[in-house]
Amino acid sequence: MDVLRGLAVAGMVVVTSPGDWGKTYAPLLHAAWNGWTLADMVFPTFLFAVGVAMGLSFPRALTTPEDRKRFWFRVARRVFALIVLGLILAWLYVAAIGAGAWFPGKAGLENIRIPGVPQRIALCYLLAAVLIVFTGRTQSDGRRDVNPVAIGIAAVAILGLYWAAVTFIPVPGYGAGHLDELRSLPAYIDRQIFTPAHLWPLGSALWAGPVTYDPEGLLSTFPAMVNTLLGVLAGYVLRRFPQKAALYIAVAGAILFVAGLLLDPVFVINKRLWTSSFALLSSGVSAVALAGLLWLLRFPVAERALTPLKVLGANAILVFTLSIVLGMVYSFPFFGSGAHRTSIQNQANTFALGFISDPYVASLACAMVMLVLITAIVWPLYRRSIFLRL
Structure with missing residues (x-):
């Protein structure tokens, strides 16, 4: 699980930190609109990994009011x-926008x-938590487990x-349409x-003009949930059939x-709208990646080689946060003045x-x-078993 999450966040760092976007x-650029690239698989893989972790965390004891209260408190x-x-x-x-004047008038x-x-x-x-609990099956010992049929029906x-x-x-x-x-x-x-003022600043045609959409918008979150639900099913398979899971x-x-x-x-592959075809395709990529990792990690040499991904995945939320914050610093125009202002990103690329x-x-x-810098930051935390758990 940590390696799969690490693969996702490592991909995110590489995709969002080039020296020169041009x-x-x-494959490291998102599709302009329709279609898909390797970069478009990063976020779906993380959502899939969230589901896998949930599938592995069941069955759970939810028979008493105290059990249910404790579970829903953690979820909330x-x-x-x-x-x-x-x-x-x-x-x-x-x-950062205000300080850097990247989008005048939007700070x-x-x-x-x-x-x-x-x-x-x-x-x-x-x-995913709601569906697992309320459609789940009660085992003979009273614990609640995933109902794969119900999860599959919900996804469809x-x-x-x-x-x-x-x-x-x-x-x-x-x-319509x-x-x-x-x-x-x-x-x-x-x-x-949300109103356009509260959407993604680059959410416009060709990243120019009035903001019209958000790639993480409300309605498109529903099909994105399917990536998590399919991850839940993968976690269930891992738990029930460990020898043949891969x-x-x-x-x-x-x-x-x-x-x-x-x-x-019928319904074009599109990440920004998270169309149903994209949800299926990206879940397929995530599942194949998980299966490949399950096979690779049987070999000690591969397990050692993939340790950096394990380190990143063990603190995935912290890595995500660091990538955003350091990305702002990276692209902030610290150097020069006026029209000649430049950033660490520009300087690094020139170097x-x-x-x-x-x-x-x-x-x-x-x-x-x-990516190496962020890995170096979180590695000491990993060695000391310090993890950011939300």
């Missing part, structure tokens, strides 16, 4: 902590982003209802509930991946180009240095 390998505390973390990071981003709490990555994790975790129902809503519910002024940044139902709902999960992952591709002509002639390799090298 000289970044295509985690959800609250993740939402607060997301809002704090959004506030820091707004403060202030009146422009703080309300949706976000931690917020989406919180909601996916909450729904969510994806089907999301497709139907986006396809058939008309957006005022635009009609649109899948673009402005006219899609998820974008419209986010504008109405094979079963790999086969299921391949089926999900193909299902996502087959659904693409790398002094040793590496290929600008794409130099840009990737900067991202790898950031």
Whole structure:
């Protein structure tokens, strides 16, 4: 589990920390709109990993009021902590905008982003917990366990209802069935509930013009929950069939991946709207990655080689937070003045180009240095068994 989470957060750091955005390998850039890239698999894999951990944590004793109170208190505390973390990071981003004047006129709490990555994790975790408990099966010893059939039905129902809503519910002024940044139902709902001022500052067509959507918006969080639910099923398989889990999960992952591709002509693969096809395809990728890691980790040499990922995954939330905060520092225009202001990112890329002639390799090298730096920060915590648990 730690290695899978570590793989996800390591990918996030590399994707978000290039030396030069204009000289970044295509797989490390998010798809402009429709389609998918390797970078688009990072967040879904983390959501999938959340589900796997939940699937492994059951069965649980929930027979007494005290048991249930203790369980739901932990769930509520985690959800609250993740939402607060997301809002704090959004506030820091707004403060950085004001100091750096990246988006003139957008610095202030009146422009703080309300949706976000931690917020989406919180909601996916909450729904998964509710479904596991209320659709679960009671074992002979009284403990509550995952009901895989109910979880599977819920996942299919969510994806089907999301497709139907986006396809058939008309957006005022635009009609139904649109899948673009402005006219899609998820974008419209986010504008109405949060208002454009509280959405992702880059949530516009081609990252320019008025903000119209948020990639972690409200309606699109529902299909994202499916990634977590499918992770729950993977965790259940790991627990029930430990000897053949890698094979079963790999086969299921391949089926999900193909299902996502087959659904693409009907409901196009799109991460920013988190279409049903994207949820299936990305869950398939995550499942195959998990199966591959299960197989690799049988070999001691592979286990040792993957220790850095284990270190990152053991403190995944801290790594995520560090990547955001250090990313702000990294891209902040500390140097120069006026139109000639430049950042550590620019300086690092220029330095790398002094040793590496290929600008794409130099840009990737900067991202790898950031990954090494964050790993070095959390490694002493790992050795002392200090983990940030929300």
